[in-house]
Amino acid sequence: MRKTITVILLIISVLVPFMAFDVLPVIGDPQSAPNTHVSDYYIENAIEECNSPNMVTAVIVDYRAFDTMFETTVMFLAGLSVVIILANKPKRRIPAHSSLRRMKDAGGRPIYKTVNKDVMISVIEPVILIYAIYVLFHGEVSLGGGFQAGALIGMTYLLDIMVVKRDRPIFDIPKARAAAIAGFGPLIYALTGIVTILGGGLYLEYNKIPLPIHHAELHSIGITAVEIGVTIGVAGTIITILNALMERISFDDDND
Amino acid sequence: MIENIPVLIVLLPLCSALLCLALTAVSRNLGIFAVKLSCLASFVLSCIQLQMVVTGGTIHYAIGNYAAPYGIEFVIDSLNAVLLVCFSLMGFLTILFAENFGNEKRPMLVGAACAETALLITGILGMTSTGDVFNLYVFLEITSLSAYCLISLGGSRGVVSAYRYMLVGTVAATLYLLGIGVLYSVTGTLNMGDMREILDQGGYDGAMLTAMCFLIPAFGIKMALFPFHGWQPSAYTHAEPGSRPLITGVMGKVPALAMFRFVYCIYGTDFRFVRIGLILLGIFSVFGMLYGSLMAMGQTDIRKILAYSSVAQMGYISLGFAIGTPIALAGAFLHMLGHVFMKGGLFFCTGAIRYKFGTVDINEFGRIYKKMPLTCGLLTAAALSMIGIPPTAGFFSKWYLALGAAGQHEWIYIIILVISSLLNAVYFFRLIEKVFIRQSSELRTRWESEVLELPLTIIIPVVICFIAIFGLGLFNVRIVDILLMTLEGVGL
Numbered sequence: 063m064r065k066t067i068t069v070i071l072l073i074i075s076v077l078v079p080f081m082a083f084d085v086l087p088v089i090g091d092p093q094s095a096p097n098t099h100v101s102d103y104y105i106e107n108a109i110e111e112c113n114s115p116n117m118v119t120a121v122i123v124d125y126r127a128f129d130t131m132f133e134t135t136v137m138f139l140a141g142l143s144v145v146i147i148l149a150n151k152p153k154r155r156i157p158a159h160s161s162l163r164r165m166k167d168a169g170g171r172p173i174y175k176t177v178n179k180d181v182m183i184s185v186i187e188p189v190i191l192i193y194a195i196y197v198l199f200h201g202e203v204s205l206g207g208g209f210q211a212g213a214l215i216g217m218t219y220l221l222d223i224m225v226v227k228r229d230r231p232i233f234d235i236p237k238a239r240a241a242a243i244a245g246f247g248p249l250i251y252a253l254t255g256i257v258t259i260l261g262g263g264l265y266l267e268y269n270k271i272p273l274p275i276h277h278a279e280l281h282s283i284g285i286t287a288v289e290i291g292v293t294i295g296v297a298g299t300i301i302t303i304l305n306a307l308m309e310r311i312s313f314d315d316d317n318d
Numbered sequence: 319m320i321e322n323i324p325v326l327i328v329l330l331p332l333c334s335a336l337l338c339l340a341l342t343a344v345s346r347n348l349g350i351f352a353v354k355l356s357c358l359a360s361f362v363l364s365c366i367q368l369q370m371v372v373t374g375g376t377i378h379y380a381i382g383n384y385a386a387p388y389g390i391e392f393v394i395d396s397l398n399a400v401l402l403v404c405f406s407l408m409g410f411l412t413i414l415f416a417e418n419f420g421n422e423k424r425p426m427l428v429g430a431a432c433a434e435t436a437l438l439i440t441g442i443l444g445m446t447s448t449g450d451v452f453n454l455y456v457f458l459e460i461t462s463l464s465a466y467c468l469i470s471l472g473g474s475r476g477v478v479s480a481y482r483y484m485l486v487g488t489v490a491a492t493l494y495l496l497g498i499g500v501l502y503s504v505t506g507t508l509n510m511g512d513m514r515e516i517l518d519q520g521g522y523d524g525a526m527l528t529a530m531c532f533l534i535p536a537f538g539i540k541m542a543l544f545p546f547h548g549w550q551p552s553a554y555t556h557a558e559p560g561s562r563p564l565i566t567g568v569m570g571k572v573p574a575l576a577m578f579r580f581v582y583c584i585y586g587t588d589f590r591f592v593r594i595g596l597i598l599l600g601i602f603s604v605f606g607m608l609y610g611s612l613m614a615m616g617q618t619d620i621r622k623i624l625a626y627s628s629v630a631q632m633g634y635i636s637l638g639f640a641i642g643t644p645i646a647l648a649g650a651f652l653h654m655l656g657h658v659f660m661k662g663g664l665f666f667c668t669g670a671i672r673y674k675f676g677t678v679d680i681n682e683f684g685r686i687y688k689k690m691p692l693t694c695g696l697l698t699a700a701a702l703s704m705i706g707i708p709p710t711a712g713f714f715s716k717w718y719l720a721l722g723a724a725g726q727h728e729w730i731y732i733i734i735l736v737i738s739s740l741l742n743a744v745y746f747f748r749l750i751e752k753v754f755i756r757q758s759s760e761l762r763t764r765w766e767s768e769v770l771e772l773p774l775t776i777i778i779p780v781v782i783c784f785i786a787i788f789g790l791g792l793f794n795v796r797i798v799d800i801l802l803m804t805l806e807g808v809g810l
Contacts, residue, residue: 085525086503095516099506103388128381128390132444132456135332136463139437142339143467146430147477238426242339245433249336252329265325267383 113278114285115203122207123288124281127266130288131255134208134248134295141244141299145306182225190218198293199286208289212247212296219301223308240302247295254287323367324379324392327402328444330356330363331409335436342429349429350417353436357410360443364402371399372800378449387512393449396803397651401446401575404655405568407786408662409439411779415666416560418673418773431471435561438464438569445572451498451584452508454576458494458540462487465569471558479552486549490539497532500525501584514584523590530595533580540573543636544606547629551613554625559669563779566628567662571654574635578647581639582808600640604734606633611741615748620668620680623745624661627704630738631657637731638719644809646722648798649715651805655797656711656790660700663783667697670776675761680749684756689763690771694753696784701746703787706739711790718798726810 087094108120122130194214201207219235235243255266263270268284269277334356342349371377371394379392394402416435420428441461448454466487470480502508504525505516517526535546542550554566581595610630617623631653638650670693671686672678687694703710716735723731770777790797 082528082531083500085500085528095504095506096502097506099516100387100508101506124382125384125389126452129453129456132453132460135336135437135440136456136459138336139434139460139463139467142430142433143463143470146427146434147467147470238339238343238430241430242343245336245339249333252333252336255325255329259319259322259326264379264383265322265329265381269383 111281112285113281116201119201119203119207119285123285124268127255127288130292131248131251131266134251134292137295137299138241138244138248141302141306142241144303145238145241148306182221187218187221190214190221194218194293198289201289208292209296211289212293212298213300215293215297216300216304219297220304223304235301235305240298240305244295244298244302247291247293247298250291250294251288252291254284254291258284321379323363323370324377324394324447325381327360327363327367327406328440328447330360331436331443332440335433335440338429338433338436339426342425342432346425346429350413350432353432354410354413357406357413357436357439360439361403361406361410364399364406367394368396368399368403368800371396372803376804387507387509390453391449391509391511392447393511394447396800397805398446400655400797400800401571401651402443404658405442405446405572406439407782408564408568408658409435409442411662411666411782412561412564413439414775415563415669415779417775419558419560419669431468431558431560434464434467434471435564438468438561438564442564442568442572446575449510450508451501451510451513455491455494455498458491458573458576461569461572462491462540465565468561468565469553469557472556475552476556476558479549479556483549483553486539486546490536493532493536493539497529497536500529500532510579510584514586517584518586518588526585526589527591530580530585530591534577534595534598537573537577537580538602541570541577541632541636542629543632544602544609544629547606547610547632550629551622551625554628555619555621559672562669563662563665566624566665567658570628570632571635571658574632574639574654577636578639578650582642582647586808587642587810596640596642599636600728600731603633603637603640604731606630607637607734607738608741611738611745615741615745618679618681620678620683620749621665623680623749624664624668627742627745628661630742631661631704633738634716634719634735637735638722641719641722641726641728641731642810643722643725644802644805645718645725647805647809648801649718649720649722651801652711652718652790652794652798653715656703656715656787659783659786659790660703660712663696663700663780663787666776666779666783667693667700670772670780673776674763674772677761680752682761683749683752686753686761689761692771692777692780692784696780696787697753698750699784699787701750703791705743705746709788709791711787711794714791714794 087096091097104117104121104125108117109115112120112124114120114124194211197214198208198211201211257272258267258270259265261270261272268281271280271284273280273283331353334353338349338353341352367377377394378386379394380386381390381392383389413432413435416432420431437460441457441464444457445454445461448457466480466484469483470477498508501513504522505513507513507516538546554562557565581592585592607630610626610628610633614623614626614630617626634653635650635657638646638653668678671683671690674690699710703712706712706716708714716739720732720735723729723735
């Protein structure tokens with residue numbers, strides 16, 4: 063009986079939108095409200111007001127910068143939550159499968175966690191890092207930006223702990239410290255806004271950054287500062303989550 | 319500098335939360351101290367802001383100095399300003415209270431939990447201040463995520479209830495996004511004021527009805543209104559004890575405020591189907607008030623009693639929205655303010671009793687008033703306020719609700735209001751009987767001190783909640799006057 067009701071409700075909730083969504087405008091209709099009201103203003107003024115050739119960047123980190131700040135905070139919050147839920151009680155590590163450990167390469171050396179160590183660390187990781195910096199500073203003028211750069215830096219760390227043995231990693235960032243670093247990202251973002259307040263403007267009003275240069279340049283500086291904050295936040299979060307997942311979970315208590 | 323107060327109220331807890339872990343790594347109490355300081359500053363600033371709003375009218379704060387529909391805007395009217403004072407005070411008290419419940423051996427975990435609580439406060443304050451529907455979603459996300467985490471910190475049952483809440487809460491967030499997506503597709507704007515102007519031109523009834531079908535369940539789930547309350551009792555019961563007053567007292571109120579914003583400030587009472595929405599809300603509230611009270615009568619765990627009673631109390635608030643006259647709306651918001659301190663205060667009491675004696679079963683509370691006079695004073699005051707006995711806050715909010723219902727000739731609402739209050743009286747007097755009359759039971763003290771019954775950081779919240787419950791009752795005319803400055807224009 064319960065199941066029947068559930069199924070009927072599910073079918074209704076799938077069918078109703080087909081009728082209800084008639085109110086939506088046709089896809090790509092140039093005369094629809096979203097394409098005529100606020101978007102027009104962004105298209106006409108973004109380049110002049112924000113000094114950013116990329117209108118998407120202008121909307122994300124200038125017109126609606128406040129939303130992006132809290133989205134970055136959501137990243138930090140996710141990382142922090144994963145750490146304190148999963149790694150609350152570190153007891154056991156998941157051991158690698160024994161057959162994997164026994165495998166040897168042609169020279170008789172164990173292949174587990176030693177694959178391509180030289181190539182990875184000396185060639186691929188630096189390239190990824192350089193690319194991350196490029197994506198970060200180029201995000202303001204073309205595609206890219208803080209989120210992608212942060213993901214790339216996080217990936218470098220991932221590669222590093224995949225190819226080097228866990229007890230001797232090159233960059234060892236404990237999970238609590240990684241979460242603290244992730245917190246600094248959104249903090250840089252928030253402080254950029256505080257600087258504009260100290261310069262006499264409103265929050266995140268990049269024109270009022272107290273530096274003696276042209277206002278278009280100030281927008282570029284503001285956007286770059288914000289993107290650096292996003293990068294640090296995202297990279298820190300990825301490292302935090304990675305660290306947390308490598309610890310074993312156990313919920314065998316109920317101390318309320 | 320003074321014009322930046324609206325954004326600083328939200329930013330201070332945010333910055334302290336982001337710094338909290340790093341500061342805890344430096345010294346074990348520094349992070350918590352920073353969070354406390356920022357929450358106190360936030361409270362002081364919101365008091366100044368209330369003064370500014372009362373004398374100078376609504377504040378519009380354009381972030382980045384981009385004019386309203388193009389940038390994000392904070393709108394602080396008298397309603398927001400009062401609620402911000404109340405919420406930031408409760409946030410500060412909870413942070414004070416929470417430090418007694420950390421695990422001494424693991425300072426980083428305490429710091430992390432403190433950061434989560436500060437982020438929850440940030441989300442709540444942001445949702446209250448914002449005037450932009452998407453910005454509201456972002457703050458809703460922060461509030462929900464930190465709440466999931468804080469609930470899951472309460473042991474293994476907490477993890478299960480947090481998981482259930484997360485599943486349901488994700489559905490609510492999706493429904494909210496769908497709702498504002500529909501509204502955006504016909505108006506092309508995300509600003510609340512601008513959206514109201516465009517919708518007022520007429521011809522959007524179909525889209526508005528579709529959006530309303532998404533938005534009412536979305537906020538219903540988040541505020542634990544009756545048919546959507548499934549996640550709530552276990553989540554409130556098993557949440558992390560330190561932050562429980564904030565989760566139970568404030569978290570459900572903010573979506574209710576958002577629902578009010580959508581129904582009355584964006585849709586307006588000229589909307590053709592507004593009656594359907596209000597009657598639906600009325601049905602939900604009436605059943606919620608009865609169901610919550612009946613379920614609460616059957617429990618012995620004090621946390622469960624209070625959690626089910628919250629379902630009923632949210633029913634009172636949405637009943638005010640369903641009646642819709644300015645007086646009823648003022649009653650709903652007065653009840654919201656009062657309930658923050660009643661329910662928060664009751665959870666401060668249960669936390670304090672658990673801190674001292676380690677029990678939550680009301681059958682073991684025999685004559686506990688001799689051992690904890692202050693806590694039992696608040697317990698009694700809050701219980702009387704829940705029942706609605708003058709001069710507490712609960713009496714006046716129910717009075718205004720009944721007045722509003724009488725004005726609209728909704729007699730059935732008044733009858734249900736009285737029945738629900740009587741049911742409240744049954745289970746709260748049972749609690750009071752256990753505390754004062756029942757044979758004293760053997761309880762082992764876990765905390766010894768010559769002078770105080772509890773640490774100072776628990777006594778301060780208890781005393782302030784006690785004062786607030788009576789203060790809101792005695793000065794209700796002044797508060798309702800301030801609320802009516804906004805509500806006069808939007809009601810039926």
